[in-house]
Amino acid sequence: MDNPKLQKLPVINFGQENLQYGTKSWSLARNEVRHALEECGCFLAVYDAVSFNLRDSVFSALEKLFDLPVETKKKNTSDRLFFGYLSDHRDSAIRESVEIENATDIEEVKKFSKLKWPQGNDDNFSGIIHEYANLIAKLEQVVTRMVFESYGVEKLKCDSHIDSITYLLLLNSYEAPGVDDEYLLT
Template sequence: MGSRAYIQLPVIDFSVLNDQNANTRVWDSVKTEVFKALQEYGCFQATIAGMTPELQKSVYGAMNQLFHLPFETKSKNICTRMFHGYVGSSSQLPLYESMGIDEPFIEKQVENFTNLMWPQGNPQVCKDICIYSKKLLELDVMVKKMVFESLNLEHRFDEHLELTSYVLKLMKYRVPEPNESDLGLHEHADTGIMTILHQNDVEGLEIQTKEDEWFKVKLSPNLFIVMVAETLNVSNIKNTVWLNGRLHVPFHRVLIRQKKVRFSLGLFALPKMGNLLESMEEMVDKEHPLLYKPFDYDEFIKFLLGGRQGKEKYAVKAYCGVLN
């Protein structure tokens, strides 16, 4: 059953940092808010400068057109990484459908996608998706830089960015039939590095607190939800999500209660393929012993899809915890 109450997530204004971070005092103030929010909730809501209503209307209008395309067209959206391309509804998730664009801030990548969907081309949609994605990328980079600074890991930040890839996921949830469940997306913790989500016109996102209580996230077209994923804690920052909880990784889900199609967007930061992930040596000491063995992210996803997680709440711990 869905929650009736709304969670009061911190709202952090990133538009004040639009001036090349010239004001160190302002940067440090926002950084403190960010780190505190990620420790307590594992997420927060952010405002982004320049994310105009016109830009959002264009991108969401394009999504509406995309999901009305024939299945044969949508299925051309393929990718070597699982779940990055077109994902149709299934018996497990009958309400859910999604498409993906890798490195969506690179114009050629978006152009390849739009040309597949619209053979005649769609330059305006291509341009707007690029602009939209670049703004989400800027937010992603700022947040992670603040986390690295908070943990005195500034010297590892550029290395981290070099090992990060991105996918923009366009998501649709249809209205459930009278005899269907309202579950749009089952409860889970994101397995990548960091996620930025936006719900446009229809609510549905719910977040679980540290006390295992579920709360709804109130819809606000001008706010973007920044969320920690499992790999950020394990391999790139601090392996203490199950020890002292330096950062919290929140479980979340989507429930569809309104009689209206729900569209949402997410920029997912993920480890690049072909790299072995391991905890940073600076983050391992007597007080914080090594908890996770080095692992390959794509092999980990195969493990997760194989249903071998068992009763362990967090998938990465089940896959590569040193005690497993």
């Protein structure tokens, strides 16, 4: 039986027509974004700009990244808490994360790639991750613009806010526990 207190996660389509600023489609999507954020705090974005081919390339690149030895992954360090390489303290195969700061800057992604594959990476990890990060950043900027506009905030303030953003791409790997496995989360 359906619980009336449980809401369905809103799904918003960010197809090409909804990304055209000033159109009726833009206005409808903008209103959906505001409503979803006010009511649920989040939504599921359908975003065709990330093609199936790119998505598959990203997953393939991430498999190669997370297959690297733990010592190599640990080279990604940061002075900031929870940045760099993180893993479940008991078994790194269960849960790991790696972040790339300023992933919309190709030079930063290349620097990260060089740290992981000093001998070079022929699979174009940098290009794939950079392309993906920029597409996701574009979506974030569209959503930000829609939120600012829906509340009547000046375009200049929105542009200034967007210009001040730097992007952190957080890459995660989770191992699904088996039926008989017991894990205590700490």
